[in-house]
Amino acid sequence: xxxxxxLHVDIVSAEGEIYSGPAAMVFAPASQGDLGIYPRHAPLLxxxxxxxxxxxxxxxxxxxxxxxxxxMEVQPHKVTVLADTALRAKDIDExxxxxxxxxxxxxxxxxxxxxxxxxxxxxxxxxxxQLKMLERLRKLRG
Amino acid sequence: MPGxxxxxxxxxxxxxxxKITKAMQMVATSKMRRAxxxxxxxxxxxxxxxxxxxxxxxANPDYCHPFLQEREAKSVxxxxxxxxxxxxxxxxxxxxxxxxxxxxxxxxxxxxxxxCLIGSKGLNFFRRLGLPILxxxxxxxxxxxxxxxxxxxxxxxxxxxxxxxxxxxxxxxxFVNTMTQKPAxxxxxxxxxxxxxxxxxxxxxxxxxxxxxxxxxxxxxxxESQVYRGAVENVASEMAARMVAMKAASDxxxxxxxxxxxxYNKARQAAITKELxxxxxxxxxx
Numbered sequence: 001x002x003x004x005x006x007l008h009v010d011i012v013s014a015e016g017e018i019y020s021g022p023a024a025m026v027f028a029p030a031s032q033g034d035l036g037i038y039p040r041h042a043p044l045l046x047x048x049x050x051x052x053x054x055x056x057x058x059x060x061x062x063x064x065x066x067x068x069x070x071x072m073e074v075q076p077h078k079v080t081v082l083a084d085t086a087l088r089a090k091d092i093d094e095x096x097x098x099x100x101x102x103x104x105x106x107x108x109x110x111x112x113x114x115x116x117x118x119x120x121x122x123x124x125x126x127x128x129x130q131l132k133m134l135e136r137l138r139k140l141r142g
Numbered sequence: 143m144p145g146x147x148x149x150x151x152x153x154x155x156x157x158x159x160x161k162i163t164k165a166m167q168m169v170a171t172s173k174m175r176r177a178x179x180x181x182x183x184x185x186x187x188x189x190x191x192x193x194x195x196x197x198x199x200x201a202n203p204d205y206c207h208p209f210l211q212e213r214e215a216k217s218v219x220x221x222x223x224x225x226x227x228x229x230x231x232x233x234x235x236x237x238x239x240x241x242x243x244x245x246x247x248x249x250x251x252x253x254x255x256x257x258c259l260i261g262s263k264g265l266n267f268f269r270r271l272g273l274p275i276l277x278x279x280x281x282x283x284x285x286x287x288x289x290x291x292x293x294x295x296x297x298x299x300x301x302x303x304x305x306x307x308x309x310x311x312x313x314x315x316x317f318v319n320t321m322t323q324k325p326a327x328x329x330x331x332x333x334x335x336x337x338x339x340x341x342x343x344x345x346x347x348x349x350x351x352x353x354x355x356x357x358x359x360x361x362x363x364x365x366e367s368q369v370y371r372g373a374v375e376n377v378a379s380e381m382a383a384r385m386v387a388m389k390a391a392s393d394x395x396x397x398x399x400x401x402x403x404x405x406y407n408k409a410r411q412a413a414i415t416k417e418l419x420x421x422x423x424x425x426x427x428x
Contacts, residue, residue, distance in 0.1 A: 012190055014288045014367040016183035032350050045198060046350040047359050071360055073194045080190050082363065085288050096293025097300065100277035104258075107265050107278050134152070137145070138405055 005039035009055055011065055011081040018065055018083060019055065026079050027054040028072055037074055044074040053081055146413065149406040153399055160395035166229070167388035173284055174320070174381035180285070181317065181378055184371045191364045195333075198360065201346065202353050208303060209361045212332050217254035219276070219298050219307040220244065221330070223314035223372050224264035225380040226280055231387040233315050233323060233379060234263045240325035241313045245273075248309075256307065258298050260291070260373060276301060284381075286373040288366060295366050302331050310365075314372040315379035321386065323379035328372075330365050 009026055011019040026037045029051030035044075053065045067083040199210065222241050224234045245255055255273050259265045262280035269275065277297035282290055301307045309331060316326035349356060 010186075010190065012187040014184055014187045014363075014370050015180070017186050030350055042348055043346060044348045044350065045194070045353070045356050047356055071194065071356065071363070073197070080194065082187065082191055082194065082360075084363070093292055093296055096289075097277070097296040098293070100279055100294040100297050103280075104275040104278035107259075108269055108275060134402075137149070138401065 005077070006058055007037070007039045007077060007079055009079045009081070011053060011055075011067075011083055013067075013070075013083040013085045015085050019063065022058050023055045023079075024058050024060075025056040027052075028081065029053070029067075030072065037079060040076045041074050043076070045071070046074075047071050048081070048083075053083070146406060146409045149402055149409065153402045153406065156395050156398050156402065160392055160399070163388045163391040163395060167385055167392060170381045170385040170388060174378055174385060177284065177374060177378035177381055178317070180374045181371070184367065184374055188364070188367050188371060191360065191367060195357070195360050195364060198347070198353065198357055202357075205354060205357070207354070207357050207361060209331055209333055209365075213308050215248070215251070215253055215308045217256065217307050217309075218248045219256050219258060219301060219310045221258040221260065221295075221298060221310065221312045221369060221372075222264045222268065223312070223369075223376045224259070224261035224267070225376065226262045226282070227380075228263065229387060230380050230383040233383040234267070236323075237313060237315050237325045238264070238267050240327060241268075244311060244313065244327055253309075256301070258294060260294065260369075261376070282373060284377055286370065286377065288370050291369050291373065292366060295369050296362075299331075299362060299365060307331075312369060312372050314376045315383075317375050317378040317382065320382050323383055328368070330368055333361065333364070 006022045006024060007026060009019060009021060009023045011017075024039075028035050028037070028046075029049050031047040031049050034051075035046070037044075048067055048070045050068050051066075053067055055063045055065070057063065065083070067081065068085060070081060070083040072082070073080045220241060222237065224237055228234075248255060257268055257273055257275045258277045259268055259275060260279055260282070265275075265278055265280060277294045279290060279294045298307065298310055302310055309329065312328045312330050314326060315323045317323055347353075
């Protein structure tokens with residue numbers, strides 16, 4: 001083979017692309033233990049846990065990326081890391097869901113929004129009155 | 143000079159309002175650009191995610207995840223994204239109108255409706271309808287983060303998993319261009335976007351852990367990324383709508399100032415004329 005086998009690595013997160021380029025080797029924190037991936041690795045799908053993805057570039061440098069978790073797809077010449085921007089764990093997610101539910105319940109209980117609506121209506125009436133006065137003034141002078 | 147002082151104060155007040163609307167217009171313009179950037183950045187993730195999910199379902203045709211299964215729609219969940227702040231023209235009103243159409247359509251079919259509201263404007267609007275609100279998050283700011291949305295989306299996904307929802311929709315303002323934002327309704331669950339036709343390669347994967355767990359994790363993240371995209375797109379739309387609304391407000395304020403100035407000048411002139419004629423009349427009498 002004329003070319004040395006290399007991998008194409010894409011690391012993306014929902015909030016942006018983190019890395020895209022060729023690599024000689026990739027290390028990733030898979031859910032069942034760290035993995036090192038060379039070119040021509042067998043196709044693999046795995047979930048990642050929080051940790052460091054290390055990319056050995058073709059030039060021999062090493063680049064580090066922190067991922068909060070995510071998933072990784074490995075094809076013989078292509079590695080795709082779908083990284084989470086946030087730290088994920090079952091109980092953290094659960095707590096966040098609970099908080100979202102509570103906010104909804106509180107919002108339904110809380111009637112203060114209706115008061116602010118009354119205030120807004122009063123404000124509107126005042127503005128309308130002002131406009132009417134202006135209109136009268138204009139007619140008077142014009 | 144009766145009346146001229148009032149007009150002068152009015153002119154000053156309209157001028158200061160105009161200053162504010164102009165500033166808001168400029169702020170919205172720069173924020174819109176940044177939001178558009180983030181919209182672009184979110185795209186590759188969703189695409190790659192779809193690819194992987196496509197590969198996975200292709201390799202495992204026998205396993206069917208509940209998120210991919212079509213079932214009879216007895217209860218429908220709707221995630222509505224709205225802004226936190228006003229002064230954005232008819233943006234929220236249009237989104238709510240579209241949502242109400244969707245709700246009416248499903249209610250016509252006899253389906254139960256549950257809502258999930260992102261943004262405080264939606265909360266204020268929809269809580270008057272008396273429909274159950276399962277989850278709510280507001281105050282995401284101009285830079286929504288995925289981590290602020292996870293909990294909210296999870297409530298809806300859990301409800302779907304437990305069979306309390308059979309469909310999940312997302313409604314948000316779609317950013318067409320700076321002048322146009324239109325409400326868009328997207329079906330999140332069951333997932334429809336899967337198009338496995340264009341996959342040429344067929345991979346025999348090693349799974350770590352088993353395929354079902356991976357698919358579950360992927361689909362959950364896919365839905366989250368869709369909601370995140372919706373939130374970012376909504377921010378871009380909000381800023382564009384505010385920019386246009388504030389430009390119109392500044393222009394109107396300018397017109398109002400011109401008119402008031404004219405009235406003021408006329409009043410001033412009339413007062414001078416009156417005074418002069420009084421002096422002349424007085425002199426003639428003497």
